[in-house]
């Protein structure tokens with residue numbers, strides 16, 4: 001296995017990039033001591049965020065980095081694009097809201113899977129989702 005950097009950046013331009021981001025996240029999460037279930041939840045969150053990038057913005061990037069707070073270690077996923085942005089972020093966080101004939105569960109589901117979640121979006125400028133999962137103590 002290759003060395004895991006403290007921060008990884010994965011450009012999202014197609015389906016294969018989603019797999020790369022998921023795999024990189026698993027490596028980083030393993031290095032940080034996350035169990036397999038948590039790794040799967042993180043990978044699921046990345047799939048949703050990266051798929052939104054492809055579908056609504058066309059391209060963007062996923063940043064993966066380790067986080068730390070008072071002894072706890074975490075993994076932070078940043079999904080950023082310079083796409084059309086979201087007109088009503090609060091509405092987009094509602095279960096079932098979709099402008100793309102989707103299930104409308106990607107953003108609210110990701111918020112439930114992860115511990116911390118922040119969505120910043122501006123119409124015409126793009127969207128940045130920053131979300132963190134903290135490692136459970138064994």
Ligand SMILES: Nc1ncnc2c1ncn2[C@@H]1O[C@H](COP(=O)(O)OP(=O)(O)O)[C@@H](O)[C@H]1O
Pocket residue numbers: 048052053056057081083084085086092093097098099100101102103104105106107108127
């Ligand atoms: N990166 C993004 N850029 C622009 N709009 C987005 C982005 N991500 C999500 N959205 C908007 O938020 C809505 C809800 O997203 P989501 O919960 O993933 O559901 P779905 O993808 O099934 O529509 C989308 O339908 C879209 O309108």
Ligand SMILES: [Mg+2]
Pocket residue numbers: 048051052102105106107
């Ligand atoms: Mg979605």
